Amino acid sequence: MSKRKKKRLLIRVSILTVLIAAVVYTLYSTLTDDDRMLVKAGDAAPDFELTDLDGNAHRLSDYKGQGVFLNFWGTWCKPCEKEMPYMENQYQVYKDEGVQILAVNVGESEFQVNNFANEYNLSFPVVRDAQKDVMYAYAIGPLPTTLLINPEGEVVKVVKGEMTEEMVAEYMEMIKP
Incomplete structure (x- = not known):
């Protein structure tokens, strides 16, 4: 695999990780809203x-x-x-x-x-x-x-x-x- 492809893969995995973390946080916040009151x-x-x-x-x-x-x-x-x-x-x-x-x-x-x-x-x-x-x-x-x-x-x-x-x-x- 070329350096360029590795770099692109790393960037894509990083972006995907951030998006997944954001979705998980949003779901957690929404589902526990009443518990935090x-x-x-x-x-x-x-x-x-x-x-x-x-x-x-x-x-x-x-x-x-x-x-x-x-x-x-x-x-x-x-x-x-x-x-x-x-x-x-x-x-x-x-x-x-x-x-x-x-x-x-x-x-x-x-x-x-x-x-x-x-x-x-x-x-x-x-x-x-x-x-x-x-x-x-x-x-x-x-x-x-x-x-x-x-x-x-x-x-x-x-x-x-x-x-x-x-x-x-x-x-x-x-x-x-």
């Missing part, structure tokens, strides 16, 4: 403190004894935008029954979040996770993601993706004290 159903919800649009601090632990509908969202996220009115409607139904909503905006400016909250007339606490610390602590992937937390502070369910109003009502019923 730091916070899942059955876990105690990590405590955090974030500030709302009026400057008031909200600690998750302050809501102990109530169900918490913890929603991570962004103003640019169309599914988030679609489910906000559903959340507002159901908040009006469940707020006096011991279910609270904490809407955690991820990484956006106060101006953007304020405009969004005003546009949708949101009455539940909207807090900003400007540095994305809480998002990373909860290992939040795609937005919207909602964690249902029971009155004891335990995560009951993690919901990834858009919810219908019926789903929001069903989930609030699940975490009602």
Whole structure:
């Protein structure tokens, strides 16, 4: 075999090896995505403190004894935008029954979040996770993601993706004290 053919074979084998490694890594990442989630159903919800649009601090632990509908969202996220009115409607139904909503905006400016909250007339606490610390602590992937937390502070369910109003009502019923 000539030197040129050996060199070509070596390059082809190297490229093939890299491609196979990439495919294996992608499959592994996809199949173990849920296993890597730091916070899942059955876990105690990590405590955090974030500030709302009026400057008031909200600690998750302050809501102990109530169900918490913890929603991570962004103003640019169309599914988030679609489910906000559903959340507002159901908040009006469940707020006096011991279910609270904490809407955690991820990484956006106060101006953007304020405009969004005003546009949708949101009455539940909207807090900003400007540095994305809480998002990373909860290992939040795609937005919207909602964690249902029971009155004891335990995560009951993690919901990834858009919810219908019926789903929001069903989930609030699940975490009602």
